[in-house]
Amino acid sequence: MAKPKISSDWLGGCSGCHMSFLDLDERLLDVFALTDIRATPITDLKHPDEDGVDVGLLEGCINNSAHIEVAKMMRERCKILVAFGDCAVFGGVPAMRNFFDLDEVMRCGYINTISTDSEGMVPTDPELAVPQRVQSLNEVVKVDVFLPGCPPSADAIYYTLTELAQGRIPLITGDYLNWH
Ligand code: SF4
Numbered sequence: 001m002a003k004p005k006i007s008s009d010w011l012g013g014c015s016g017c018h019m020s021f022l023d024l025d026e027r028l029l030d031v032f033a034l035t036d037i038r039a040t041p042i043t044d045l046k047h048p049d050e051d052g053v054d055v056g057l058l059e060g061c062i063n064n065s066a067h068i069e070v071a072k073m074m075r076e077r078c079k080i081l082v083a084f085g086d087c088a089v090f091g092g093v094p095a096m097r098n099f100f101d102l103d104e105v106m107r108c109g110y111i112n113t114i115s116t117d118s119e120g121m122v123p124t125d126p127e128l129a130v131p132q133r134v135q136s137l138n139e140v141v142k143v144d145v146f147l148p149g150c151p152p153s154a155d156a157i158y159y160t161l162t163e164l165a166q167g168r169i170p171l172i173t174g175d176y177l178n179w180h
Pocket residue numbers: 012013014015016017059060084085086087088092093149150151152
């Protein structure tokens with residue numbers, strides 16, 4: 001029987017969730033034995049297979065128009081979509097900006113930071129159009145599995161992937177949640 005195909009990508013996040021995936025260490029071999037890892041930031045293949053994958057994981061919140069496109073493509077191409085980490089599950093750290101005016105946030109990020117030179121400017125590329133507020137993944141596409149944590153622990157990721165690889169929807173309980 002063919003191994004289930006898994007793809008992942010990142011949206012508005014810090015890549016820490018994927019780093020936690022690498023923290024599986026030798027258990028990565030178990031995951032590789034059970035699954036066919038396709039496009040991920042780690043394999044550096046850019047897009048999920050056009051004919052689809054079984055499981056898609058998305059790290060990060062929705063924080064610009066490119067994130068929406070990536071989220072929709074993964075949703076169209078995967079059977080089960082996992083919100084991977086707190087940013088995807090509820091907006092996480094980037095959602096702290098929702099408490100402030102967007103113009104103020106953009107000026108703070110691109111013009112008023114100490115490291116910005118006198119020519120600093122807010123980007124105007126439409127691909128980077130920023131919505132008024134950060135959104136969680138399920139505000140934009142349907143999510144099947146929520147894997148919280150900042151980042152999710154390697155144990156939680158291992159449990160989630162091995163359950164999905166064996167055709168089961170994981171029940172992510174307090175045993176797998178870490179708060180650090
Ligand atoms: Fe980074 Fe935490 Fe967001 Fe994952 S959930 S992308 S580790 S800030």
